[in-house]
Amino acid sequence: KGVAFTKLAHWYKQVEDTGFKAFNTVANSIQLNYRSILNYFQNRSTNASAESFNAKIKAFRSQFRGVKNVEFFLYRLTRIFV
Structure with a gap:
C-alpha cells in the first residue's frame, strides 16, 4: 500500500507538471478518492460487483421510463436480481 501511495503521488505530480487541462478531472477524482483507491492494495477487493448491480438497476429502471410505484419497483x- 505504501509503494502504491508513492507511485500515485508521483503520477499526480507528473500530471500537474505537464499542464494538460484534460487530466484535471481525472487527477481531482483520484485526489479526492485516493484512500479508497489505495484500499485495493490492502485486501485486493473492488466494488465492481456493486457497480455492476447498480448498472443493472439503472437499465431496468430505464426500461420502464421511471418509477411510479417504488414498492412494486423494489x-x-x-424477484429478478436476487
Whole structure:
C-alpha cells in the first residue's frame, strides 16, 4: 500500500507538471478518492460487483421510463436480481 501511495503521488505530480487541462478531472477524482483507491492494495477487493448491480438497476429502471410505484419497483428488483 505504501509503494502504491508513492507511485500515485508521483503520477499526480507528473500530471500537474505537464499542464494538460484534460487530466484535471481525472487527477481531482483520484485526489479526492485516493484512500479508497489505495484500499485495493490492502485486501485486493473492488466494488465492481456493486457497480455492476447498480448498472443493472439503472437499465431496468430505464426500461420502464421511471418509477411510479417504488414498492412494486423494489419487489420486481428482488424477484429478478436476487
